[in-house]
Amino acid sequence: MYQMAFKFFSEDESTFFDDVNSKQLENIPGLEPMAIDFKFFQAELSLFSFHLPNWKPLFSFLLSRFPISFSFLLSQGSDFNKIFNKIKLTKMLIEEEKMKISRQQFLKYCGLGILAPALVEKLSPAAPRLAAAREEVKKMKIKKIEIYTLDVPLISPFRIAIGTMYAANDILVKIITDSGLYGLGEACPFPPITGETQESNIAAAKAVREILLDKDPLTIEALVDGIGNIVHSNPSAVAAYDMALYDLLGKSSGLPLYKLLGGYRSNFETDLTTGLNTPEKMVESVKESLSLGYRQIKIKVGEDPDLDVKRVRMVREAIGPDIPLRIDANQGWSVPQAIYALRQMEPYKVQYVEQPVLASDIFGMKTVKEQSPVPIMADESLFGPADAIKLIKEEACEYFNIKLMKAGGLLNSLKIAHTAAAANIQCMVGCMLETRLGLTAAAHLVASQKNIVFADLDGNSEHKIxxxxxxxxxxxxxxxxxxxxGLGADVDNNFLKKMKQF
Structure with a gap:
């Protein structure tokens, strides 16, 4: 009686249902409402409606108008969620003579709400992909969690005011579900900042592993809150789990993560950081950065104030007046030193300085802010949303530096970004020495939010591999x-085989 023609496409989901409107659908005769409980599909609809907000009424109409056929077609694709992104419903073709199926035959095929295979073959050219899909629309459960070391050597030691890094000794968390989907997350500890080590991250990851088994991985807030309550002193380990859960959310929806989180932009500019060294060697480093095409430069300071002023002067002379120049003191100065150094740097157009004084000295940072010609960005003083509120209340800085490894992942990072936006404080997203897995997660955050206007995502620039x-x-x-x-990133299995598994 009826044939539904579907056309597959690879366009952006913004063109989904371009050629169909509710009036066209209203004119389809013979498919009056059928008695079927489709609450499950309405629940699925609520999950996806936030990234297709204009089409919720259309989805509701389709489900209420002919729930058996449409719900079945949606639920039976080889990947339920890809249908929302990969299929464009161009029109409903009514070919009454071709199909020669009476309404009675149609209802017979439908049975208790499941179309028979013979009818499915006539209803959709997607039939070869429909066999094993119903199980995929059920709630996923976490069935296994694998923990690995993730050791990446550096080209050379990377020195900042509070310590030197010789390698990226990270961990990888892999959350595997009963649907076959898995999510990946990375923890990148740095003891001088987060107080963690690779060993403590492994212990923390193992401590919560059993608790997560058989849980729904899409209940992210509940799971991350529970993990954080248990291993709150290991925010990088929490971030690894958080990252893996968000990876699963994206994969289960068929969307890149940045679109699920807000989708403000799809690309952005990052700076490239030069570590502490002699002024001459730092100049060589920034010139190399420029040769690679970077147009935003960041350098480390925080040692002797006079030497730091010389570093800034020589770098500014090397890069010219128009390239944005940012500096990071990593808590290296006292309050008087910070005020002195930043006043001396005024001629060199420093865009902002990160964490000029001790992380715990909020009053001191406010004092520097009030007397400095260079704007202040809070970094080590800012771990979670509560810190953001305190910094806002004290008016201690102009900018926030959000890092997944400090905040415990994307969930808390988003809360910080939203808190900052409400207070009209612009943000940057920075990094430790993550691989491109962790950097990709951070990049999804940057791309998702309007209020994140700076990026310092160069942690892998020092990696040998x-x-x-x-x-x-x-x-x-x-x-x-x-x-x-999801994240859109994976780890090379050949590399992973060389790592330790827990």
Whole structure:
């Protein structure tokens, strides 16, 4: 009696249902409402309606008008969620003579709400993909969690005011579900900042592993809250789990993560950081950064104030007057030193300084802010949303530096960003020495939010090897987000085989 024609496409979901409107659907005769309980599909609809907000009425109409056929077609694709993103419903073709199926035959095929295979073959050219899909629309459960070391050597030691890094000794968390989907997350501890080590991260990750088994991985807030309550002194370990859960959310919806989180932009500019060294060697480093196409420069300071002023002067002379120049003191100065150094740097157009004084000295940072010609960005003083509120209340800084490894992942990072936006404080997203897996997660955060206007996502620039497949691409200082579902990044299995598993 009826044939539904579907056309597959690879366009952006913004064109979903372009050729169909409710009036066209209203004119389809013979499919009066059928008695079927489709609350489950309404629940699925609520999950996806936030990224297709204009089409919720259309989805509701389709489900209420002919719930058996449409719900079945949606639920039976080889990947339920890809239908929302990969299929464009161009029109409903009524070919009454071709199908020769009476309403009685139609209801017979429908039975208790499940179309018979013979009818499915006539209803959709997607029939070869329909066999095993119903199980995929059920709630996923976490069935297994694997923990690995993730050790990446550096090209050379990377020195900042509070310590020197010789390698990226990270961990990888892999959450595997009963649907076959898995999510990946990375923890990148740095003891001088977060007080963690690789060993403590492994212990923390193992401590919560059993608790997560058989849980729904899409209940992210509940799971991350529970993990954080148990291992709150290991925010990087919490971030690894958080990251893996968000990866699963994106994969289960068929969307890249940045679109699920807000989708404000799909690419953005990052700076490239030069570590502490002699002024001459730092100049060589920033010139190399410029040769690679970077147009935003960041350098480390925080030692002797006079030497730091010399570093800034020589770097500014090397890069010219128009390249944005940012500095990071990493808590290296006292309050008087910070005020002195920043006043001396005024001629050199420093865009902002990160964490000039001790993280615990909020009053001291406010004092520097009130007397400095250079704007202040809070970094080590800012871990979670409560810190953001305190900094806002004390008016201690102009900017926030959000890091997944400090905040415990994307969930709390989003809360910080939203808190900052409400207070009209712009943000940057920075990093430790993550691989491109962790950097990709951070990049999804940057791309999702209007209020995140700066990025310092160069942690892998010092790595000797790159064990990540997919993920962000960097071209002349511009980071491009992957369009694959979830994080859009994976770890090379050959590399992973060399790591320790727990």
């Amino acid at each position: 790159d064990p990540i497949i997919g993920g962000i691409k960097v071209e002349k200082g511009i980071i491009y987000l992957p369009e694959a579902p």
